[in-house]
Amino acid sequence: MASPTVQEIVDSFTAKVAEHLDPSKLDGPVRLDPTRSIVVIPVKGKGPIHAYTEHKINDEGVQNIIHQISVVPSLKGLLKES
Amino acid sequence: MTETATAFEEKVKEYEHPEMLVSTEWVAQHLNDSAVRIAEADEDVLLYEVGHIPGAVKLDWHTELQDPIERDFVDNSGFEQLMRQKGISNDTTVVLYGDKNNWYATYTLWLFKLYGHRDVRVMDGGRLKWEQEGREWTREVTSRDAGTYAAKERDPAIRAFRDDVFRQLDQSKPLIDVRSPAEYKGELIHMLDYPQEGAQRGGHIPSAKSIPWGTAANPQDGTFKPAAELRKIYAEQNGIGSDQEVISYCRIGERSSHTWFVLTYLLGYPRVKNYDGSWTEWGNLVDVPIEK
Numbered sequence: 029m030a031s032p033t034v035q036e037i038v039d040s041f042t043a044k045v046a047e048h049l050d051p052s053k054l055d056g057p058v059r060l061d062p063t064r065s066i067v068v069i070p071v072k073g074k075g076p077i078h079a080y081t082e083h084k085i086n087d088e089g090v091q092n093i094i095h096q097i098s099v100v101p102s103l104k105g106l107l108k109e110s
Numbered sequence: 111m112t113e114t115a116t117a118f119e120e121k122v123k124e125y126e127h128p129e130m131l132v133s134t135e136w137v138a139q140h141l142n143d144s145a146v147r148i149a150e151a152d153e154d155v156l157l158y159e160v161g162h163i164p165g166a167v168k169l170d171w172h173t174e175l176q177d178p179i180e181r182d183f184v185d186n187s188g189f190e191q192l193m194r195q196k197g198i199s200n201d202t203t204v205v206l207y208g209d210k211n212n213w214y215a216t217y218t219l220w221l222f223k224l225y226g227h228r229d230v231r232v233m234d235g236g237r238l239k240w241e242q243e244g245r246e247w248t249r250e251v252t253s254r255d256a257g258t259y260a261a262k263e264r265d266p267a268i269r270a271f272r273d274d275v276f277r278q279l280d281q282s283k284p285l286i287d288v289r290s291p292a293e294y295k296g297e298l299i300h301m302l303d304y305p306q307e308g309a310q311r312g313g314h315i316p317s318a319k320s321i322p323w324g325t326a327a328n329p330q331d332g333t334f335k336p337a338a339e340l341r342k343i344y345a346e347q348n349g350i351g352s353d354q355e356v357i358s359y360c361r362i363g364e365r366s367s368h369t370w371f372v373l374t375y376l377l378g379y380p381r382v383k384n385y386d387g388s389w390t391e392w393g394n395l396v397d398v399p400i401e402k
Binding site: 061078 | 155156157160172173303304305307
């Protein structure tokens with residue numbers, strides 16, 4: 029199997045982050061910045077919020093992002109009920 | 111290929127330090143040269159893993175070249191350790207290349223010079239030119255024998271701190287703001303489409319000339335523009351000559367390293383410093399002047 033391209037890695041990562049989020053609370057796609065350091069999440073009514081990848085573009089990095097969101101009271105409801 | 115190599119030779123003859131650049135062809139001919147280490151440094155840290163020049167090592171700006179706690183680069187012993195890991199010794203010829211006009215490659219070269227590495231060069235055109243010429247990429251990571259490395263003390267002649275910028279202002283010496291015009295004007299605090307964070311205020315340091323870093327590169331292939339064009343940009347159009355002490359800055363010091371490289375090595379300006387504190391420092395300082 030061919031190894032993934034950069035775009036495929038980025039798309040996979042942002043999709044995994046988005047899977048944990050309530051789509052009704054977003055007004056656009058989740059993005060990864062060009063340095064791959066920051067995930068930009070467009071939250072309805074709040075504008076884009078930033079979460080840090082801690083330089084892990086993998087499943088551990090996804091969990092880091094979700095944890096960062098979970099500890100912010102004002103973002104309660106952005107995460108899907110598990 | 112021959113014609114391209116000839117055009118490169120003709121171009122670099124006009125630079126003050128032609129030895130600082132190598133062509134893609136030169137790199138292709140030295141892939142197995144044990145005295146040469148090819149190293150990739152990118153803004154996009156995912157690129158190396160999906161394909162790099164055979165035998166090249168990766169230098170990661172996020173995880174390897176910065177101090178993990180303080181806002182600074184790896185210290186002397188950290189740099190030595192990193193060089194050994196990458197199979198680089200003091201007498202190794204290091205050739206850097208990367209994405210986006212060698213932006214982070216020149217940043218890395220600046221760090222190598224900060225620690226006094228003798229022979230470090232840039233592959234003109236970087237990843238883009240290598241790709242355009244249909245040259246080989248690999249995903250294979252080559253293991254290297256550990257190098258022996260002793261870093262020198264940091265060279266204060268090429269790095270500006272904020273006190274140097276204050277002195278520059280007091281003495282009416284030139285500053286070059288290499289960011290985009292929108293950042294210079296204070297309309298953005300980072301490039302377009304990047305997260306707008308990192309500074310409390312937008313604008314530029316008073317008296318700084320706006321000369322975006324990318325004006326020194328050919329957008330078609332990422333190579334440096336010829337010396338005559340570079341002189342026109344810096345000296346003729348902006349009045350910044352080789353007899354002046356110059357400080358370049360951007361947001362964190364990476365784009366301004368590109369300009370530092372151009373002025374220092376391609377045009378031969380002897381007194382150029384890179385202010386790596388840059389706008390993320392100045393735009394957060396209390397009680398400093400800002401212009402928009």
